Amino acid sequence: MPVRQVLKMGEPLLRQVAAPVTRFDAQLAALVADLDDTMRELNGAGIAAPQIGVSARVVIFELKDNPRYPHLAPVPYTVLVNPLVTPLGAEEDEGWEGCLSVPGLRGLVPRFRRLRYQGFDVQGAPIDRTVEGFHARVVQHEVDHLDGILFPQRVRDLRNFGFEDALAAQLTPMPD
Numbered sequence: 001m002p003v004r005q006v007l008k009m010g011e012p013l014l015r016q017v018a019a020p021v022t023r024f025d026a027q028l029a030a031l032v033a034d035l036d037d038t039m040r041e042l043n044g045a046g047i048a049a050p051q052i053g054v055s056a057r058v059v060i061f062e063l064k065d066n067p068r069y070p071h072l073a074p075v076p077y078t079v080l081v082n083p084l085v086t087p088l089g090a091e092e093d094e095g096w097e098g099c100l101s102v103p104g105l106r107g108l109v110p111r112f113r114r115l116r117y118q119g120f121d122v123q124g125a126p127i128d129r130t131v132e133g134f135h136a137r138v139v140q141h142e143v144d145h146l147d148g149i150l151f152p153q154r155v156r157d158l159r160n161f162g163f164e165d166a167l168a169a170q171l172t173p174m175p176d
């Protein structure tokens with residue numbers, strides 16, 4: 001279950017709409033294991049299959065209690081296949097985001113504050129959750145990857161986009 005190379009912004013696959021998963025089989029389990037190894041190796045809070053070169057509607061995410069991000073509530077480890085996201089209300093939060101496919105850069109991104117997400121785990125069992133805050137943000141960021149969207153496309157004011165080291169004084173620390 002190797003750590004896989006992460007594609008960077010500019011790769012055509014990252015701009016494509018990923019294909020739905022049709023079988024909950026060993027191939028899917030192997031893909032999830034690779035996503036898991038790659039996310040942990042790179043200390044990401046989430047990763048989507050297209051980022052490791054696979055056009056499939058699969059994302060994983062997790063945020064453990066971490067002293068680097070004391071302002072963020074933990075997010076349980078989740079494998080989410082064929083996700084459907086429904087925003088609940090029009091309220092948005094702005095937050096700094098990064099991405100393993102956009103290394104070194106951070107941007108201020110508006111996201112819906114609350115949402116419902118549905119989908120399936122790696123065995124095909126249904127998932128149906130209503131979440132808010134960082135949990136809702138990470139779901140929106142990862143599901144965007146499945147529709148060929150990277151966070152810089154969501155930055156409304158490019159003055160709030162730049163290199164992490166240069167922005168350091170203004171940044172609320174955020175995982176990739």
Ligand code: NI
Nearest residue numbers: 098099100101
């Ligand atoms: Ni990302």
